Amino acid sequence: MAPIVSEEYKRKKKKEILAGALACFAKKGFQAATIDDIVAYSGISKGAIYNYFKSKEEIYLELMNEQTEATNARLLERISNLSSSEEKLEYLFDLYREMSPFSQERKDKIVVHLEFTLHSSRDENLNRILNERGKKFFLKLITDILEEGQAAGEFRPDADPNYVAGMFWTIMDGAMLHSVLNEEYPYRTIIDYVKSLVLKDLQQD
Template identity: 30%
Template sequence: MPKLSEDKKIERKKKILTAALNEFSEKGYSATSVDDIINNANISKGLIYTYFKSKEEIFLQLAEYWEEMTDQRTVLNFEFPKGFTLTEKLITVWDGIVDTWTLENLQFARIQFEFWFESSKIPQLKEIMKKKSNTSFQIIEKIIVEHSPSIDRNLLQAFVRLWWSQVDGLVIYYVSHSKLPDPKEMENIRRLIKKMCEILE
């Protein structure tokens, strides 16, 4: 049998992870079986165990790399025009996140909450999620500190935690209702978020 190229191995592994992402997003971690992933990927059972030892290992791999697979990581890469106020910077980030909310995107967002739920039972997953959460917090912290280097640390941490709770809470709501945000409602939410940001000016 000819030896598989490294590119082919990567392609097969990604196919398995994509199938798993679809199944976990649709059914959740506990209700998804290895057979479900095999059927979704249209591969043999022997092939899946060539790349992964267990369903948990697949889940952990997704926790590490799902943003790259769904282009989520690009959302928070911003360059701001010179002279932007802190509020303008923060609302630009807010808009960048909200503008990605399509039905497909929100479907995939379900798996992020699966990661958090299952992290209480899987210590390795808990560490992955804490690291990712800290990275997200640091993005907003950096924007604020660059604008206000002497900001009170307690206020900074409280604001950042509140900021991300608004994002995560809205995603949970729209995922659970399988719907996109109403544009008029989001205009009002954006106005409130902007007011919240102005507190730090």
């Protein structure tokens, strides 16, 4: 008879696998990393890893979900304490401005995420999952703030929240990519400039 494994043990084992995989992806890159590499980084056997995950893609999706859900919960709590939609939007710009994409740890995470995003473009199912995740966690965050601001009369009513949200994340992704490629890239200046343009554009006439 197989031993009974507690839920706490399973959670602990999954966290160990995820931690090892994150370190592995950061060091070797998502594309180059193999399950054998994750075994080496996590110290957990290949058989045990396959008990929890079917592939390295599934491991990375779990990593993203854990990080995104925890970050999103904290973020929603913080912005709920701000009194206006303009303050909430400013807070998000400032939050990303101060993320220090030039640190090696941050660079590693950005590169791994970009690698996985490009990898997913060749897989219809992965691409669908990432798009749904983007709508649920990222686009909705901005569109909710914009719609709230329009309802309160803070922002002009003819601004399209979906376009503003799309532009916000396009700028953030692009700025982070350029900061990885060029240490002299004026990351914070770019974020400040786009922030001023967006807030000016949203103002009522």
